Amino acid sequence: MNSLAQTSLLERFLSAREGSASRNFFLSALWWSLWGMGAGMLAGTEFSMPDLIRGVPQLSMPHLRMWHVNAVAIGWLSMGYVGSMFHMVPTLCKTKLYSERLGNFTMWAWNILMIGAFCTLLNGNTEGREYAELGAVLDVIVVIGLVSVAFNIYMTIVQRKVKKLYVSLWYFLGSLFWFPLVYVIGQRTFVALPGLNDAIIGWFYGHNILGMWFTTVGVGMMYFLIPRFTKAPLYSHGLSMLGFWGIALFYAPTGTHHILQSPVPEWLKAIAVISSIFLLVPVLTVLTNFFMTMRGKWGQVATDLPLRFAVTSCMFYLVTCTQGPFQATRWINWYIHFTQWVVGHAHLALLGTFSFILTSSLYYCMPRLTGREWHSQGLIRAHYWLKFLGFMLMMTSLTTAGLVQAAGWALGYPVDQWSLSLHPYWFLRAISGFMIVTGQCLFAYNTFKTLYTPRATADATVKAREVKV
C-alpha cells in the first residue's frame, strides 16, 4: 500500500483538520443523545404501561434506566461538553487546539466506550452503584478519555496568545483537574468498601459528577455564550471569580445530603447540609452576573434562538439551585426524600439546565466549525418549544407525583393504597418524554441537513474559524 492511501486513512480517522475534533464530538453527542433520551422515554412509558414489554430483559425498566442515565450523562452531556471546550478554549486563547489528532483519538475511544456501555448495561452487566454502573474496562477508557482531554486543553492554554484567562477558562481548567480525580475516587471498581462507607463515597461521586463536571463546565459555557450572543461585555469579572471559588469550595462536600436519613455520621450530614445551603452564594453570584450582562438585551431572546436556549438554561439553573438547598435541609428532606420530586429535580438540573446550555452551544459552535448556516430556523424553533414544553410537563408531573408519594410515605400508608393515584402523572411523564425525544430528533435531522446537503453558494454569513498562527 502506498503512503498516500495510508495518509488518507489516518486523515480520515484521526484528522488533523482544524475544528474536526470538536465537530466529531458534537455529532457523537447528538447521536448518543437520541439513544439515551429514547431509552428514558421508553422507561418512562413503562411506568404507565408496565406490561408494554414483557420477557425482554434488555428492555426492562431498570436496565433501560441504567443505560438512560449513562447515555445522557457520559454520552450526550459529557461528549457535548468536550466538543464545546474544544471549540471555546482555542477561541478564548486565540490559538489552535493543541492536537486535533489526539482530540479525534479521544473521540473514538469515547465512542467505543459508549458502544461498550450500550452492550453491557442493557444486559444488566452493572457494578450496582448508581451513576457508576460502568464495568472496569469501560471505567478505564473513561479515565483515559478524560485525561487526554485534560492534557489537550491544558496544552492549548499553555500555548495561548492572550495573557489574561477569561473566567470560562477557569471553570474548564478547574473541572478538568478535579473531575478525573472525582471519577477515579467515585468508581470503587477495584475496592470493596463496607456498605455505608461505599454509600458515602458513592454519593460524593454521585453528586460531584453533577457539581464538579456538569455544573462547572456548563457555567463556563454560559459565561462564554451569553456575552457572545448579546455582544455585551461581561457585567463583572470580580463577581465571576467569587462565583467560581464559591462553587469550587461548597459544591464538593454536599454529597451526603442524599443519605441524610441513613445511619451515616452526623457530622458528615452537617457538613453536607451547610455547604448545600451555602451553594446559594455562588449560584446567585453567577446568575446576577448573567442577568446584569443581559441588561437591555432581553428583547434579543425573541429572535435569537440559540440565545433563547441559553437564557432558558439560566432560568432553570435559578430554579434548580433554589430547589436544591431547600430540599437538602433536614426537615424538607424528611418529607420528600425517596419520591419522584427528586427525579424531577435531577431532570431540572441535567435536562433543564445543562442540556439546554449544551444545545445552545451546539447551535452556536456548529456553524463556526463547518462554515454552514443552520438548515432551518423553523426546526430550531420547533425543537425549542417541544423541549421546553415537554420539560415543563415532565417537571410538573414528577413534582406533583412526588408530593403525592411524600404524603403516602410520611403518613405510613402502604404503597398499594395510593399507587393507583399516581397513574395520571406517569402518563403525563410518558407524553413529556415523547415530546422531548421528538424535539431531539428534529435537532438531529436539522444538523444532518445542515452538514450533508450541498452548500448553498452565496449568502452564507458565517465563516469557519481560521486562525493564522
Added chain:
Amino acid sequence: MYGYRLGAIGIVTTFFIIIFSTVLMPMVLFNPKASGRGNDYKVIPLAVGDAARGRQIYVREGCFYCHTQFTRIQDRGYGPLVKEGDYVYETPHQLGTARTGPDLTNEGGRFPSQWQKAHLISPRAMKPGSIMPSFSYLSERDMNDLVQYIQTLGNKRTVTAFVTPPDEYLPTTPQGRGLAARKNVDTASDAAANAGRGIYTQNCASCHGLEGLGNGPNAITLEKKPPNLSRDYYKQYPDEHWFYRISEGVTGTRMPRFQSILSEEQRWYLVAYLKTLPKDHEVTINNLDQLNVVEPTHLPVLTKQVYEPHHGKE
C-alpha cells in the same frame, strides 16, 4: 503569571481539603462494627437458593432503582430501624435512592417464598395496581436465588418487644426524650384516670363504647370494628404505645389522628384511663342488644312550616 500560579495552587488545595474532609475522614473515623443484625451472605446455608448469588441478581436487575433498603424513623410498617453496623457486609451498597415500590429492609419472611416468586413473574396478579416490571425472563435458578436473597433481608433484625411504638415516642430518640420531658401526668394514678374518663366519654365512646368494649353506637356502621379494649392483650401496651395510637390514629380505619384534636396533656389523661380498661377476663360482646344505644333525639317541631316536599300532599 504569578497570579495564575496562585490560582492553580488554590484550586488544588481547595480540592484536596474537600477530599480530605468528605472522603478520607469518613473512611478513617467511621468504621462501624458488625452489629450482628446484618446478613453475612457468605455464611448463609444454601438451603433453597444461594442468597449471595441472589444478591448479584438483585444488583443485575437494578432492583435498587425503585426499592430502598433503609428504614427511617417515620416509616411505619417497615419493621425495626436500621443501625450503622447492619451494613458492613453490603458491598456494593443497595440503600437505594427512590421508592417507587416499598422498602425491602425487613422484607424477609413477610410473604411466603412461593408468593415472592409468583410476584416476580406476574406482579399485577399478586398486587393489583402495582407498576413493577415482570421479571418472568429470569431463569429458574436466578429466580430461586433472588427469592432466597429477599427472604434473608432483615431476618436477623428480630423484634424484642412485641408491641412497641415508633422510635420517636421512645426515649431512644430526641423526639421521644422531649415527649417524656413534657409529660406532667402520672398515668398510674386514679386521679388521672378519672380525668381521662371524661375525655374518653366525649371523644371515644361513640365508637369504642362506654366501657371500651367496642360497642359504641357508631360501631355498627364501621367496616373495621373498634377493638374490645377489655382483652388482657392490651395489658402489655406501654404508655407510649397508647399515646402513639391516640395521637396518630389507626391506618386503614376511621380512627382519627387525635393529635390535632386533643392537647398532649389531655392525651396523657386519656392514656391513664385506657390503662384501666383491660381485664383478666375480657367481657365479650356477641349480641346486637349489647350495643350502646343513643337516646332518641327529638327534633324541634317547626310550627310555621308551609312546604314539605318529602311528604307530598296532605
